[in-house]
Amino acid sequence: MVLLRRIMRRYSNTTCSNAGKQRNSSRIKIDIAVDSNNNNSSNTVVMKKTRRRELELVELFGSNKTKQQQQQHQQQQPQQYELPVEIIANVLSFLKFEEMVKFGRVSKSWIKGLCRVESIRFVLDDKNSDHKLRFAESHLKNLPSIHLALLQTVDGISSDLIRGFLTTSPMLKHFSFKHYCYDFGAYNSSTASRYHDVSAALEPIGNAADLKSLKLVRCRFDCVVDIIRLLQNKTQLKSLHLSDTRFGKYSHYPRPCDCNILSSHIATLHNLEELIVSNGWSMRHFDAEAVFSNLPCLRKLVVESATDASLVSAARYCPNIEILELRDCRTLTLYGIMEVLRCCPIQTLFIDDFRGTGSGITTVKELCRSSSRRRCNTLTHLTVNAGLWLDDVTTPTLSNEEKARLMKEAAASVSSGRVTLEVL
Secondary structure, three states: OHHHHHHHHHHHHHHHHHHHHHHHHHHHHHHHHHHHHHHHHHHHHHHHHHHHHHHHHHHHOOOOHHHHHHHHHHOOOOOOOOOOOHHHHHHHHHHHHHEEEEEEEOHHHHHHHHEEEEEEEEEEEOOOOHHHHHHHHHOOOOOHHHEEEEOOOOOOOOOHHHHHHHHOOOOEEEEEEEEOOOOOOOOOOOHHHEEEOOOOOHHHHHHOOOOEEEEEHHHHHHHHHHHHHOOOOOOOOEEEEEEEEOOOOOEEEEOOHHHHHHHHHHHHHOOOOOEEEEEEEEEOOHHHHHHOOOOOOOOOOEOOOOOHHHHHHHHHHHOOEEEEEOOOOOOOOOHHHHHHHHOOOOOOOEOOOOOOOOOHHHHHHHHHOOOOOOOOOOEEEEEEEEEHHOOOOOOOOOOOOHHHHHHHHHHHHOOOOEEEEEEE
């Protein structure tokens, strides 16, 4: 009996526990049903968003891909590589100004590259000159190299805009300004508009202490003092090019006093290696002794209307001249040219408008022989004009082609083919 009671009690406990579990499970199912009814609207929104995302993935990748698959696909794609800013700036420096601005709008990295361009060349025209200068002033700062060109037809370009643009580059090293004029028959004192007045526009160049090259072609100044201000404190200047410069209201050529005043200031440029003064700057009006006495590093010399005395001074004080161009040599004799050939390692010699005293064959032979006396045969290129051959009444008149052929043969025979002769 006792055993039977124990079995009945255990059976009753298990039955009650099973009934309790059933009641609990039913309660859970009821709670889940209630929650599902309450969240029915929210689940619908989630399903719509999920479906929309699936459609976007289908459009992008062509199939329904998960986020993990999307990341794997992106990893398999080639990575976009951005060029360094320095390389972009170097590429842009070879383009024209208009093209440079267009490429600078590609992306932010290209804009940064545009701001780090080191050299700029652009032409000021009627249409966009003001816009170009304003854009350059705001985006292109601290430029080491600036080259400006002005068309003949341009009128009314503000000197303040040019001056403002140049002010943003105090560390300027190379600068050139050229005024293009296509009406070559209009070079007279009454056409002052053919030459742009740059006296006020180029004032910031005077503060560029690190300037190494200065080129001014067909510019007009108030007086020679304006050029002197540009050359002050230019101890590092290595190249000076002054060509077709005009002065004053009526654009007159440099006077003898202007050349004499400029002589002492050129002499302060001790590191000058290239000196070009032509098209109006007459060398016979310069103080050659003062100019060349302090230019021991000079290697290229281009002058107009030189005299024997000026070439003798150049040969004495500038023993490293390699390129010599003599223009308008009507006041020059063969003595001055031969003196430079004896003392300097001339490699290229250009003689224009030189009148010889006899046969061109003899003159060419003397020039080739003079270059090989103290130096080891340095002359390789010689350019002369047909007027080097003076016609004589006792000799038959030869054509220019025949003269050129005979002079070339003479140069080749004396120099053993070393000298290349060109006859203008």
